[in-house]
Amino acid sequence: MxxxxxxxxxxxxxxxxxxxxxxxxxxxxxxxxxxxxxxxxxxxxxxxxxxxxxxxxxxxxxxxxxxxxxxxxxxxxxxxxxxxxxxxxxxxxxxxxxxxxxxxxxxxxxxxxxxxxDVDLVNKINKEIVKKEKEKLDKEIKKKDLPQEKGKKLKNRGKLILDETCAPADIKYPTDLGILNQARIETERIIDNLYKALRGKLRKKPRISRHIARKEYLKVAKKGKVSYQERRKAIEKQLKYVKNNLGHIEDLNQAGASLKNLSKRQQNLLETIKKVYKQQRVMWENKTQSVPQRIVSLTQPHIRPIVRGKAGKPIEFGAKLSVSCVDNYVFLDRISWENLNESCHLKEQVEKYREMFGYYPESVHVDKIYRTRENRNWCKERGIRISGPKLGRPPKNVSEEEKKQARSDESFRNAIEGKFGQAKSSFSLNLVMTKLPETSETSIAITFLVVNLSRLLRQFLSLYLWLFINIKTDELFNHNYINENYIYSKFIERKIINWQGNYRLLAA
Structure with missing residues (x-):
């Protein structure tokens, strides 16, 4: 209620x-x-x-x-x-x-x-906060556009930066052998719990080679360098142990030990282990290292490996984020747990910009992966300039204006990289500690909300300092106070109280 x-x-x-x-x-x-x-x-x-x-x-x-x-x-x-x-x-x-x-x-x-x-509600709050502040800043510009005739479209205005990043989750670095060993341990615990309900009804407990399986796992896991053949043999053995344990669980279920007696956590783990076994079996038989919707964590099966191709972190494990940046304000446009191509989101992100501000951007600043022929034609139809060189063979003669424009576009894109750095170094985007997919998405959205609030807070504090420097002395002494310092502090305090929330107008 x-x-x-x-x-x-x-x-x-x-x-x-x-x-x-x-x-x-x-x-x-x-x-x-x-x-x-x-x-x-x-x-x-x-x-x-x-x-x-x-x-x-x-x-x-x-x-x-x-x-x-x-x-x-x-x-x-x-x-x-x-x-x-x-x-x-x-x-x-x-x-x-x-x-x-x-x-x-x-x-x-x-x-x-x-x-x-949820993430949608947080994004609405984030956009509403920035929209109100941007409307105050663009009030005079919008007044010039209002006298236009009805039916005419507003001119394109503003610059939009698009990029994507990854929010790594708090999981152990996954390996095929390690995941199978963890799956074996969890199935052994499930067998122990199911056998308790049938104790006295069965002659003997299902045979589990847990000690032998652990020794065989540690024999390879403790080695500094493991050959390809040794790793394959170790994975094959762990696959057999997991298969045997899943068979014992099915036998106990048919004997009367219902899976409903397990905790909700163990029921979810059992379903995940079955999927992991099928995936690992397919990769082992086909001698491949990839499979669709590959599970890399038993406790967080929604996490996928995100190929980044960057030095130090070629692969990250977490959510892939499509983010837009307008006037140093960042917005979370999309969260995906799958490794998708971000270029297909450009149209959606530009339309969200128009929905929020009422007009298309003047230019869209993106990296190479966004500059497809389809995206370029779509932007051209709407009068939007997309950054970067044209498709095809580069021209032999490039004018100085084009070179200057290219340098300006690349430097302008640094703003969103700085926001990613702030969110990952100052806040929790570098390691998401929440475990559920819905709570992780909310946590990520809260991070971008706090990044924008921090920017607004810095603007207010800078204007607060501006008052102490630029207030005219004559205006201060018009007030009937005795002490000069007292006059100054009281005048500033009254200004802050009266204009709190409208701090952008203080500099006018």
Whole structure:
């Protein structure tokens, strides 16, 4: 059940503190709380719950706020809750009215928050925040376009950067021998659990050569260099052990030990192991190293190997992301767990740009893989310039303007690479710790939301410093205060309070 709170969102000056103080309106968490339109998306979040049945759910601001805090601070779920319990600014950010020493939720609730707030909802919030800020910046430009006659299309405006990256998952580096050994161990545990239900009914327990199988695995795994033939023989032996264990599980199931007695985790593992055995058998018989939808982790079977072809990391294991960048704001357009060609997403990403801003971009800046003939013709029909040289044989004589344009396009693309570096070095995109596919997608989307919030926060702080430098001294002394320093601080404080949320207008 979801119950909407009647009281409005707390103001920082009304937040009750036990030590008789007030929250500073220039604090980063107070500023970010004003940037996010909590109320606009609360109704969409409330649709996930029943209006009458069940215990009241936690508010949307608390659920999303905790996930943003976790990503911003780079802490674990437990540490995030401890930080919120100790910090009044974080409690204000998640919508509490007064400071409390008890934790607002249990750490395990963050998993449910990631399931409820899906990637589509996070992307909507991200786009809405950036759209509002960009509308303020482009207000004068749009006024010039409004007097146009109805039915006429708006001119193309702005630059769009497209690129793709990979968000590696937290898994052990997979090898065929290691995956089969793990599958063998899990099937042995399943056999032990099934036999407990039939103890006394069967004469003897199915024979499992677990000690011999472990020795044969370690004999190869501990070697520094393993030949191709040794590896093939070791994989063949592990395949036989896994096949025998799966046969024993089927026999126990027919003897009366229902698979429903297993835990949900073991039931999912058993289905995954059956798929792994089929894939590894096909690769061993055909002497290949690839198979469609190859499973590289038993606990996270949705993860696929993503071929990157870069130095140091030729292959990464995680989600493949299609990302767009506009005015140094990044948007997550698509998440795929399969290794797909990203060039087929260009049309979709450009249309999303038009849906968001109302016009096509002036130019699209992409790398070589996007510059297909189909994409070039599609962009040409809509008056969009696509970066990079033309297809075909390069011309013998290239003008200085074309060379300058090419250098400018390549340097302009560095912006999105910098955003990838920020998301992977400062935040959690370099190693996604969540295990489920839906929670991983939400975690990735939250990362790009926090990247944009961090940019907006830096802009506000830069304008806050601008006030201290560029405010005219005559304007300050028009106020009837006694002390000069007191006059200056009070004037700045009043400016911040009155114009908070509209900080872009401060520089005007």
């Amino acid at each position: 979801y119950r909407k709170e009647e009281q409005p969102s707390p103001a920082p000056e009304n937040f009750e503190l036990p030590f008789e103080g007030k929250l500073s309106p220039s604090n980063r968490w107070v500023i970010m709380a004003e940037l996010i339109p909590w109320d606009d998306f609360e109704e969409e979040y409330a649709k996930l719950f029943s209006a009458e049945k069940g215990a009241p759910a936690k508010p949307f601001r608390m659920a999303l706020g905790i996930l943003i805090i976790k990503e911003k601070l780079g802490t674990s779920d437990r540490e995030t809750i401890e930080q919120i319990r100790e910090n009044p600014y974080l409690q204000y950010f998640i919508g509490l009215n007064c400071y409390q020493q008890e934790p607002p939720v249990e750490a395990s609730m963050l998993v449910h928050f990631r399931k409820r707030i």
